[in-house]
Amino acid sequence: MRLRGVAKKYLEELTNKMIKCMNHTDMNGSLLKWLFTQIFWGCLLSTGILNAQQSQLVRPHIIDIKITQDEVLVRAFVPEGYKQVFVEGKPRFEVGAWVPRAVIYTEGKKGEYEFRLSVSEKIEWLRIRAESEIPVPVTAFFGESDFAGPVAGDENVLFDAMPVATPDREGDLTEGAGGEKREVVESDIWRLEGDRMYFFNQYRGLQIVDLSNVDQPQLMGEMELPAAGEQMYLVDAGHAVLLARNSCSYWSGDAESRLVIVDVSGTEPTEIASIPVEGRIQDSRLVGTALYVTTQVYRHRTESEGAADEEIWEWGSQVVSYDLSHPAFPVQMDSIWVPGYQNVIQATSEFLFVSTQGSLRRDRGRSTLKIIDIGQADGAMTELSEIRPAGRILDKFKINMHGKILRVISELPIRPLQTDLETFDLTNPKRPFKLGTVTLGKNESLHATRFDGDKAYIVTFFRIDPLWVVDLSDPANPTISGELEVPGWSTYIQPLGDQLLSIGIDNVKGWRVSVSLFDVADPAKPGLLSRVPIGTHHSWSEANHDEKAFGWIEEAGLILVPFQSYEESGSMAGVQLIDLNGDTLQKRGVIEHTVAPRRSALKENVILSLSGRSLMSVDATDRDRPELVSELTLSWRVDEVFSIGDHVLQLTKGSQWNGENAALRLGEADRDFQFLTELDLGSTPVVGTAMRGETLFIAQASTTSVPVPVAEGEKQGPGTYSFVMSAVDLSQLPDLQLLSTKEIQLENPVFGSDLQALWISDDHLVWQSSQDNWFWGNDVVFDGPARGIADIGFWPGGFSGSRFLAFDTDSADGLQFLSDFDLAVENVWNFSGGHAVDGKIYIS
Structure with a gap:
C-alpha cells in the first residue's frame, strides 16, 4: 500500500x-x-x-x-x-x-x-x-446473505471422478489454504436440490420447478433470459449464478458476457447483481465459493519494434476469478491472460490448469498448459509455471492430478498420428519437470480417456477401436498393460471398479450411438462384456459430446441415454432405458419426446426426463413400457399474440415438419411464462386468424407437397388436402371454448402461411391466399417399369394465384363452407391483398 x-x-x-x-x-x-x-x-x-x-x-x-x-x-x-x-x-x-x-x-x-x-x-x-441508480429495488440486497451449503462428501474423491446420473455436486474435495473443505463443481443446465429443480432453459431463462409431488411437478417461477446461455451454478440454497452471453443486449455496455447472480430463495427468481465479462465464456469451475471463468478474447496490443510501435491482434483466454462468499455482493478478484485459442481447463482445489494452442505455425498442433495457484479461498490467483506437452490437449479428461503427479494425454497431429501420455512432477509447482512418457495409437485419432487411480484408459480409432490400459503405478515409467480391439469408438468412459461403462459410436451398420460395458479386472486382458446400439441405422446423442447428459443411476442399475434417430417411420427423439445387470447390458423401452431430450434422473422411483420444451414424469415400473404420468410444459413456440385486457393469448401455428400441434394458450399479461388455459388445435398448421368481437376465427391448411409426374403421359394422382376453420369463444376468459369447427377436403392445396381475412358482410368471412410458390421436383420411382423415366431429370416448377374460400359464420348449424374460387389469369404471377367493400372484393 x-x-x-x-x-x-x-x-x-x-x-x-x-x-x-x-x-x-x-x-x-x-x-x-x-x-x-x-x-x-x-x-x-x-x-x-x-x-x-x-x-x-x-x-x-x-x-x-x-x-x-x-x-x-x-x-x-x-x-x-x-x-x-x-x-x-x-x-x-x-x-x-x-x-x-x-x-x-x-x-x-x-x-x-x-x-x-x-x-x-x-x-x-x-x-x-x-x-x-441500480437495476433492482434496494430491498433486494438486504436480508439473510449467509446460507448453509450442502454436507461435504468424501474428501478422498479424485477430482476427475465426476457424477453423470444427476447434477449433484461432487469432484475434488480437499482442504484449502485455510483448512476449509473446497469442492470442485462444473456448471450444468440444471440442478436437482431437494424438492426443487433449477433449469437454465435457453428458450426461456431460469426456471424453478416444484418437485414436492414428483408425479405432478409445478412451475413455481421464472426469470426471463432467453437465448442468453444455459450454464449455471447453484452456489448455496439461496443463490444461483448464470453464465450468460449478451448477444441480445440485455445489459448496456460492450461486454460480450455476464455473470448474473440470482436470488432463488423464494418462488420467483430475481436478479440481484451482474458483472460484465470480457469475451465469450468458454468454460468455468466453482471451487468452494470462488468462481473461475475462462473466456475467448480477440484483442490488440502494442508491440515496440525499434523506433516504431506495431499494433498486433491476438487470440487468448482471459482467466478471471470471482469471490462469491457473499453471492449478493460478488467481487472480481484477479485476471490472467493466456495467449492462444481452443482453451481446455481442469481444476483441483489447489490448481487451475489452462491449456491453449498458439496461433503461430510452430505452435499449431501443440498445447501450452499453464499452471495457476488457486489455493486461496477468496479466488486470488497466482501464475506458477507452464509446461509443453508433446501434442494438443483435446478435452478436460486429458488432464489429471494424482497426488503430486500431473498426468497429461495429448494427440500429436503428425504423420502418422500418435498419442502420448506424459507424467510431470509438481512437488514444486513453480518448476515442474517431466518424469516419463508412453506412446500408443500410431496412425489413430484420440477419443475418450479416463484416469482411475493408478490406471489410465485411452480410446483411439482408425478402422477399429483399441481400448488401451496404461499402468501409472510408477509415474516415471508408464507402461501399456493391455489392449482390446472392438468396432467403433468411445466418447466418454465411466470407471466402475473392475468394469468400464462407456458411450460412443457403433459404425458397423450405419452410424449409431452405443453403450458398452468392458471388463478390466485383468488389465492385461481387457474384454468387451456387452454392447447396446441405439436406433436402427443413424442416431446421435448429446451425451457423445457432453457427459453430463449421460445418465447412470447406480443404485437402480439404470442407464438413461438421450438420443435422436432416423427410423423407417421418420425421425424421432427420446431417452433410451438400458439395464446394467452384472456383466450384461439390456436395452429396454424408450421415453419419447417431441424435441431432443437433454437430461434425465430418477427421483422417488419416477424418471424425470427434461427437454427445453417440457419436464416429463414417467413411471418405469415396467421398463420395457415406460408410462407417461404427467408432462409440465416449460416453453412453447409463439407465432402470434393477442392482447385481451389483463390476459395474453398466444398462438402456436404448429408444423407438419416436426409434428408439433397447433395450440392456443392463455396467460396473465404480467406472467406470460405460465398459461392458465390451453386449447389443442390438432396437427394441421394454422395459416390465418381473424378476431371479431369476442370470437377468434382460425384457418388451418394441410401443406402436403404436390406430386411430381414421372413420365410423359402420366397423370398426377388425385390428392386430398385438408382445410379447417374453427371459431373460439373468448367471452369467458380464462376459459377457451371451441364453438364450432368445419373441415373440408380440397383437390388442390391452399398455399401460404398468412391468409388474409376479408369480411364481405357481418356473417361472411373469406380467406384469401395470394403468394408465389416455387418448388423443385425429382423422379418418383415406383415398383416395376416406368416408361421414359431416364428422360425425366431434376426440374423446377412454380405457380402463383389468388385463392378465395368463403364461410358462413352465423349459421345455426355452426360454421358452413360456401365456396372455393381460384383467380386464374394467364401470364399473371402476382396479386395484391384484397379489400372488401359492400360485399365485393377488390384485388389487383
Missing part, C-alpha cells in the same frame, strides 16, 4: 528528472515546457490527494485508510442520493483496469461507510465509485 506520501514521491521524481534534463546540453524549449507541465499536474495531484476532504465535500470520497495485519479498512463519505458504492483497486496508477473490490448499498442515505478488504498487492491504488 503506497497511498501515503505518494504525491511527495511523485514530485521528487519529477524534480530529479528536470535537474538532469537542465544539465543536458541539447535541452530545448519544448522539453522544458513538457517538464513544467508535468510538475504542474503533479502539484495538482498532490493537492488532490493531500486535501481530498476539502476538494470533494459534496462527492463520494475516501476519508482515510487503515492497514492492519489481515485487512485494509477504508472509511468513505457518501453524500445523499448515491445508492450503490464501490471501492475499486489496481496494482499501479498508470496501468491496469480498476477492479471492484467491495460494494455497499446505502439506500441513498448520506453518511460515513466502512469497507473491509483483504490485504493484496492488487490494491496499491484505491478509489471510490458511486452510482445513483
